[in-house]
Amino acid sequence: MSQTLQAIRGMNDILPDDAPLWERFEDTVRSWLRSYGYRNIRMPIVEPTPLFRRAIGEATDIVEKEMYSFVDELNGEHLTLRPEGTASCVRAVVQHNLLYAGPQRLWYAGPMFRHERPQKGRYRQFHQIGVEALGLPGPDIDAEHLLMCARLWDDLGLSGIRLHLNSLGSPEERQRHRAALVAYLESHRETLDEDSRRRLATNPLRVLDSKNPAMQAMIEGAPRLLDQLGEASLAHFEAVQAVLKDAGIPYRVDPRLVRGLDYYNLTVSEWVTDRLGAQGTVCGGGRYDGLVELIGGKPAPACGFAMGVERLIALMREGGAADSGEPLDVYLVHQGATADRFAFTVAERLRGHGLSVLQHAGGGSFKSQMKRADASRASVAVIVGDDEAAAGEASIKALREERPQARVALAALPQAVSELLYGGRSD
Ligand code: HAM
Numbered sequence: 001m002s003q004t005l006q007a008i009r010g011m012n013d014i015l016p017d018d019a020p021l022w023e024r025f026e027d028t029v030r031s032w033l034r035s036y037g038y039r040n041i042r043m044p045i046v047e048p049t050p051l052f053r054r055a056i057g058e059a060t061d062i063v064e065k066e067m068y069s070f071v072d073e074l075n076g077e078h079l080t081l082r083p084e085g086t087a088s089c090v091r092a093v094v095q096h097n098l099l100y101a102g103p104q105r106l107w108y109a110g111p112m113f114r115h116e117r118p119q120k121g122r123y124r125q126f127h128q129i130g131v132e133a134l135g136l137p138g139p140d141i142d143a144e145h146l147l148m149c150a151r152l153w154d155d156l157g158l159s160g161i162r163l164h165l166n167s168l169g170s171p172e173e174r175q176r177h178r179a180a181l182v183a184y185l186e187s188h189r190e191t192l193d194e195d196s197r198r199r200l201a202t203n204p205l206r207v208l209d210s211k212n213p214a215m216q217a218m219i220e221g222a223p224r225l226l227d228q229l230g231e232a233s234l235a236h237f238e239a240v241q242a243v244l245k246d247a248g249i250p251y252r253v254d255p256r257l258v259r260g261l262d263y264y265n266l267t268v269s270e271w272v273t274d275r276l277g278a279q280g281t282v283c284g285g286g287r288y289d290g291l292v293e294l295i296g297g298k299p300a301p302a303c304g305f306a307m308g309v310e311r312l313i314a315l316m317r318e319g320g321a322a323d324s325g326e327p328l329d330v331y332l333v334h335q336g337a338t339a340d341r342f343a344f345t346v347a348e349r350l351r352g353h354g355l356s357v358l359q360h361a362g363g364g365s366f367k368s369q370m371k372r373a374d375a376s377r378a379s380v381a382v383i384v385g386d387d388e389a390a391a392g393e394a395s396i397k398a399l400r401e402e403r404p405q406a407r408v409a410l411a412a413l414p415q416a417v418s419e420l421l422y423g424g425r426s427d
Contacts, residue, residue, distance in 0.1 A: 042108060047082055086130065094296055103135030111125050112126055123310060139240045145305055146249065149305065153271075160275065161283075163269060163271055165251050166258070167229060167266055170265060173225070181207075240267050265286075269286055284306065331360065331381050332384070333366060333383045334360060335365065347359045380397065380398055381399055382397075394407070
């Protein structure tokens with residue numbers, strides 16, 4: 001016997017028992033996005049590798065060690081399974097010149113791929129819902145995105161998700177801060193671990209993100225970017241906070257919040273929960289005013305965020321959410337050569353009236369088929385034997401309540417089943 005094949009580590013199947021909660025989540029998300037006027041965009045899952053190297057940044061963890069990159073053997077192209085959606089979304093907006101028609105409010109959903117060490121809440125294939133607003137420079141959009149998230153947590157019945165905010169200022173302000181930071185880190189070289197020494201040269205800001213306990217006191221004393229912000233950046237940040245205060249959304253300014261992708265400026269945010277262990281960040285984003293130009297478009301401001309679907313669904317489960325899916329209306333039992341053929345006509349007639357029908361397959365006695373019907377999620381069994389088929393009729397039996405079995409003509413069947421299910425409403 002050949003060896004059983006397994007899914008790739010960190011890439012999960014979502015099984016039918018789990019899918020209804022995913023579907024409920026997706027339904028809620030869709031109507032939430034509609035209520036803010038965002039439109040759907042769908043990009044390929046594979047993109048040219050240089051897109052991500054350029055957009056996310058050469059010195060980030062994602063580009064350095066987490067991308068699924070490969071050479072297409074057929075034409076030698078360097079390709080990558082997308083680790084995130086912002087770069088692809090901006091690429092699509094630039095390629096199709098969407099900003100010509102004015103600002104764009106967009107969303108996408110789908111799998112992303114990162115070669116991380118799998119653990120609870122961290123996977124190699126995971127799903128994001130991403131939201132991007134392009135062509136709008138003001139703090140009103142940053143604020144809109146934060147209000148959106150707060151409303152979604154509410155719509156999903158989730159509580160205890162806290163907002164952390166920071167401002168990364170402008171590239172010039174970051175340059176100034178970087179120089180001060182490098183000087184500071186150089187003067188504390190003996191405290192830096194190996195990873196941080198390497199980052200000192202490539203991406204010193206990321207040193208502040210280190211979780212190494214031995215470095216925390218040193219990091220605490222490092223020069224803060226927030227203290228280097230000029231008037232315009234401060235005004236932008238304060239305007240975002242003013243909207244949050246008006247809306248009554250609590251938040252914490254965290255000067256150490258730097259995010260793991262290089263394209264950000266001004267406002268950055270993360271939504272965090274304590275209830276998922278180490279992987280508590282359910283959503284992150286911010287402004288990325290330089291990215292459109294970096295990808296080859298005319299300069300345009302932009303802002304967005306993405307949430308981790310697995311983490312939000314885990315939170316819903318943790319809060320007691322369960323969903324066994326839509327019930328089924330009819331289990332169709334049929335036995336005999338004429339009945340087996342007539343069953344198709346019966347099933348299609350019922351479906352044509354908006355009823356859901358699981359047509360028994362695989363043969364077996366009436367008794368064994370009725371057992372299947374009982375074990376199914378159906379409310380009603382419709383039963384066809386050869387004598388019913390010959391008469392153009394079917395029998396109806398309620399599966400979840402005591403009712404006498406009835407025999408009706410095909411034409412009257414949908415109405416009779418609907419009456420049993422909904423007290424008469426059909427279609
Ligand atoms: P990110 O912070 O890398 O940002 O990812 C967003 C969210 O995706 C995270 O907060 C987390 O919930 C989820 N996530 C990330 N990696 C994993 C993983 N390995 N397993 C499970 N969930 C994960 C971005 O991707 C940016 N594109 C967000 C953005 C959009 N910024 C502006 N626009």
